[in-house]
Amino acid sequence: MDMLYNILIDPFVQMVDAPDFLIQVVWEGFVAGVLYALIALGFVLIYKASGVFNFAQGIMVVFAGLSLVGLHEKGVPAWLALILAIGIMAILAVCIEKFVMRPLVGQPDIILLMATIGMTYFLIGLGEVIFGGEPKQMITSELGLPTGSTAFEMGERGLVILQHIDIAAAVIALLMVGGLAVFFNRTRIGRALRAVADDHTAALSVGISLNQIWAIVWFAAGIVALATGIMWGARSDVSFALEIVALKALPVLILGGFTSIPGAIIGGLIIGIGEKIGEIYWGSLVGGGIESWLAYVIALIFLLFRPQGLFGEKIIERI
């Protein structure tokens, strides 16, 4: 009986008792969710255009962040470092297209997946050689990102504290999602991207250059990775550990659907908020630490009922 009370009733009593704390928890979860969503967005981009799960997205986040910070350490002003980092992601995209994607045209997806795993280890090595293995401080204030915080009083019910950097992260994520949605649905290149994702041969026959499309989409994923790197880096450090955090995008993708940009956002938020609330209110029942696996359990439950994700394209197979 005690057990049931602890699971079913007590957490909600706590929530009602301290609404300011609940709001704070939801906000923290929201911000974490936005960051997950940003990472998931990078995966979705590549998946949409080539049907490949890009294992290297996580390391691209690290690599982009390291490039930015590393350049600044070498004395480059922050704004120039940002432009150069974008340039580096562009070069990376062209190289990936030329040396990885192009020779593997028409190969089964599993081979492309293996290639992205190979790329991951290559980039880890390259990153360590160039920038060293120690964690670095993100140049938040140099980039003009806000660092303070605002406290909202809720009458006599306490107060909620919002970090400005978190608000900035949410706004930037929103802008990116909007931009990408327009890009995919409205532009000629966006249409070509969707075409390539569907059928390589057919895309070639209507005059779409696969090479060009892939370079563009990897570059777009690189930009998303850079934004993610900056935001994650501002909250913790820029280090290779981020690469593991990036795998949190997996449950997000399962939830939102591999092909859906809005799905990545909603999925990210559900996972972010869900795991924070779960950890705070139910975590103590099993000794805490459920934040690290709760996301996967949520994803598993979704898999049972909606294998294509919340917003994924329905799998239509004529037999």
Added chain:
Amino acid sequence: MNAFVDPVGMAGHSGLTKGEVLLRVDNVSLSFGGVKAITNISFDILKGEVRAIIGPNGAGKTSMLNVINGFYHPQEGTITWRGQVRRKMRPYEAASHGIARTFQNVALFKGMTTLDNIMTGRGLKMNKNFFWQCLHWGPALNEEIEHRRKVEEIIDFLEIQAIRKTPVGRLPYGLQKRVELARALAMEPELLLLDEPMAGMNLEEKEDMSRFILDVNQQFGTTIALIEHDMGVVMDLSDRVVVLDYGRKIADGPPEEVQSNQDVIDAYLGVPH
């Protein structure tokens, strides 16, 4: 329908007149490892004609089309396109040179609607600034509207108005083939390659498709090369027929002449070689 035939579109981007050689294949051979798919084949396609390529299964017909639109590069021989010997050409370059095609096993963008599928065919002709496209405003919007109008004409022409917004993965096979033809037509090609446009269709669908092919040829002056197994269709549609067997050319000429050719009869009936 007149608006569809524009001077820089279908009728003559090369300036060739009807009856001139549009494409010539000279002594082309293609092999995969030790397997010879095509051996020393030569033939030509004249501007404005319907050219059929026939032959038993495995004769090298599809390989031939793949060579023409750049999916395969022959080890030997030359391809002359609009009077110029063509260097190694990639498929998307062939597309920009006015060669469109359909596939034996329908190759459509299954997750996209009929309309979007056909719009991809206009991609090469859209060149307005990327910035405007993102805004979906200004010159890019005008351009989009103009291309959409062309696409609507093609939709009317092929009588697929009702499925405009349907994801093509849900359509029955016969309609998918028609959407594929629509997408190829949207490219306003000078040469249209059709790989078994009527495979798997019932009689009525075949008749519809035959009518569309003839209309495309006659109204727009599009040159057509098609592979087809239904001999009735081939004899009705084509001006000239080239017959392949085991990767070699065994006959070439008007349908009635080919029909009575002893080698062709043997190839189809299976006389021991």
